[in-house]
Amino acid sequence: MKNLALKMLTLLLALPLVANVADAAEKKVKAGFIYVGPVGDAGWTWSHDQARQEMEKLPFVEPSTFIESVPEGAESARVINGLVRKGHNLIFTTSFGYMDATLDVARRNKDVVFMHCSGFKTAENVGNYFGRMYEPRYLSGIVAGKMTKKNVIGYVAAFPIPEVIRGINAFALGVRSVNPEATVKVVWTQTWFDPGIERDAADSLLDVGADVLAMHQDAPATLQAAEARGAYVIGYNSDMRTFAPKAFLTAPVWNWAPLYKKIAEQVKDGTWKSEAIWWGMDTGMVGLAPMSDQVPAEVQKLVAEKTEAIKAGKFHPFAGPIKDQEGKEKIAAGATASDPELLGMNWFVEGVQGTIPK
Structure with missing residues (x-):
């Protein structure tokens, strides 16, 4: 009897534990x-x-x-x-x-x-x-720097916050890593999603000679402007090539x-x-959309090599020396921007043309 009572007590004590496990599984x-x-x-x-x-x-x-x-x-x-x-x-x-x-x-x-x-x-x-969208932004800059003929690249930007500024800088660093003569002209829209305003901003950059466009916007209006004017374009957020099949080169994308x-x-x-x-x-949260066939094989190879270096931690887009628009050294040779510096970035790198609204 004592053994039976002990077994029953053991079973009773175990019941709440079983119930708790079941509750957790059903949450x-x-x-x-x-x-x-x-x-x-x-x-x-x-x-x-x-x-x-x-x-x-x-x-x-x-x-x-x-x-x-x-x-x-x-x-x-x-x-x-x-x-x-x-x-x-x-x-x-x-x-x-x-x-x-x-x-x-x-x-x-x-x-x-x-x-x-x-x-x-x-x-x-x-x-x-x-x-860390600045990683594929840098890679897309390499593509833009190689594809421009006029050395004038336009960037349709949303709001002047560190996230957007950091992306512009990474892109420009990628551009100038392969084409030091190229410049990146920035136009602000002060909106995340407004196709009309975005299209006007894109057209204004094409009007001043840009032959490649990039963007930090949510609509495909920038791509459509490039397609209509015979320019190239770097998308953003998702693979938007269907909106500009002739103009699209690649895009930094989210997953x-x-x-x-x-x-x-x-x-x-x-x-x-x-x-x-x-x-x-x-x-895999951020990446680069497959490149268009218009991008030469040697450029695609260069981007692939740099992609692997970034993933392996062997290359950082914000490794010095890096200067700002005025030529002042912001990141010294041998140094790399820290996360707090990247998250609070409020200055443009050398090669970017435009101002940051206060």
Whole structure:
């Protein structure tokens, strides 16, 4: 009898543990996404939404919610709050201007995990994430530097924040690594997604002699302008070659799916912790779209070699010596820009023509 009683007691003590394991296995992730543009932009928002759909295929992820074209700033807090009220336990806010609103909502909802894209602030239940897009930006600059005939390259840029400035600089460094005579002219649009304004900016650069265009914009308008005027173009966000089949050379592109899946798994397992994520080409989050057949084989070979060097940690686009527009040394020979320096970058490298609005 004593042995039987001992066995029954052992079984009873084990039941809560079994139940807890079952509860953990059944935990679901309900994710919500805030987008700055429309899903159909074919660029930034489209790339995030492709990853959302991939994440949703995980068996423990419930059908997710996305809200598109949400204005940045304080107004976005209302939309983020709405996702909280509807029971989402994981919320991705996918543009720089959502940063403070995300933190504000997160302070009042400690049981929800928030992930903010491209910002620099974190909290107990807020992490941030981005990719080292400056790596493929540099590579695309090599292509542009080799393909220009006039040594005038135009760059349609969104907002004068470090993310955009860093990309322009990396691109220009790539250009001048193979063509020191080339310059990169910058025009600001002060918008992420406005095809009309982007097209006007692209045309203005073509008007002053640019024969290759690049961009930090969400719409394919820059590509369409280049196609219409017989110029070459470097895309961004996704492989947009269908919008400019004759003009397209390549594009720095995003693949958010590996990260979104990882975050969802951490939330499910209860292992998520606030951190600042900045993944590079070695993770597959950022990369370069396949190059057009118009890019000569020797250029493609050069880019492939530099790609492997970046992935292996043998080359860094911001390794010195690097000078600014005024010729002042900003990164000394033998030195490499630190992450804080890159994340706060507010100056243009030598070879960039344009100013940074205050």
